[in-house]
Amino acid sequence: MDKRTLAELKKKIVQLPPLSNVVTRLLALDSDSDTFFEDVMRLAQEDPTFALRIIKLSNSAINTPVDQIIGLREAVVRIGTNQIAGLIASMAMTQVFIPTTQAEKDLWKHSIQVAVISRVLACATTAFKVNPEQAYLCGLIHDMGKFILSPLDANKQGKTAKENNHSAQQYILAEKDAKGFNHAILGMHVCKKWQMPETLCNVARYHHAKELPKDITNDVMCTHLIRLIQLADIISFYLNLNPEVLDFELENIEECLEENCIKPFPGKAPLRADELATLIGPMLLEANMAIKNLGISD
Numbered sequence: 001m002d003k004r005t006l007a008e009l010k011k012k013i014v015q016l017p018p019l020s021n022v023v024t025r026l027l028a029l030d031s032d033s034d035t036f037f038e039d040v041m042r043l044a045q046e047d048p049t050f051a052l053r054i055i056k057l058s059n060s061a062i063n064t065p066v067d068q069i070i071g072l073r074e075a076v077v078r079i080g081t082n083q084i085a086g087l088i089a090s091m092a093m094t095q096v097f098i099p100t101t102q103a104e105k106d107l108w109k110h111s112i113q114v115a116v117i118s119r120v121l122a123c124a125t126t127a128f129k130v131n132p133e134q135a136y137l138c139g140l141i142h143d144m145g146k147f148i149l150s151p152l153d154a155n156k157q158g159k160t161a162k163e164n165n166h167s168a169q170q171y172i173l174a175e176k177d178a179k180g181f182n183h184a185i186l187g188m189h190v191c192k193k194w195q196m197p198e199t200l201c202n203v204a205r206y207h208h209a210k211e212l213p214k215d216i217t218n219d220v221m222c223t224h225l226i227r228l229i230q231l232a233d234i235i236s237f238y239l240n241l242n243p244e245v246l247d248f249e250l251e252n253i254e255e256c257l258e259e260n261c262i263k264p265f266p267g268k269a270p271l272r273a274d275e276l277a278t279l280i281g282p283m284l285l286e287a288n289m290a291i292k293n294l295g296i297s298d
Helices: 003-014 021-027 036-046 048-058 072-079 081-096 102-124 132-141 151-164 168-179 183-193 198-206 220-241 243-247 250-262 273-293
Strands: none
Touching (some): 003 183, 021 036, 021 081, 036 081, 048 072, 072 081, 081 102, 081 132, 102 132, 102 220, 102 273, 132 198, 132 220, 183 198, 198 220, 220 243, 220 250, 220 273, 243 250, 243 273
């Protein structure tokens, strides 16, 4: 890659608008704290835009309220306190990287899919000790570097991958060959620009790495988050390239997941293929509703 192109990409990152102060402070909250609910309420009240969208979401089909909700406190309870951080982060980031082209919409759909899958996997496994909401945030930001790239180029790469039925790893290598670098590094710089916690920066940087640096492997939580995001990424990518798998019998879905998601996973997967197969439908349903509620649907 020539120096001019790299300089232009770095300039894009520098020129990114900062995340809302509310979001930055929200990401720093401890979801295990006894005061988390009140802290979330206080921050959400500071930004009327977020408050209104939270109330709107609480009245959407995914939550199916009997009566219309008009208050923020009731809305947060309806959605679930632990999901609010991910929701507000999603809203904030889609306001920065506003999806206008189909390529940009596809990138956001994938990011939200990976976020939802990561959260569900974190709840379903005891092999990885990961906070589900932190897993969601890591899934949401894992491909931020791709939003810095040209949407046209991203669309071409996606088309090539689908036409050749490439695996997720082959797709990443194709991107690296075409661009001369990996989007993961750009994603790390985006996270640093937004002053995100170091763990999120490392997840963005290493979410395609089979071998992790020693300083990362010494951090068990960070390593588990990276591996969880990798599995969610593989699952999302595989099912988007092969949507017909969802119509198979459960036994055949298990076989496909074992061959195309579990085996390519670096290390021991936190779930077996049969466990994963039972979660696929609910995960994608939740992701599709989140995509719709964020206004990213086609």
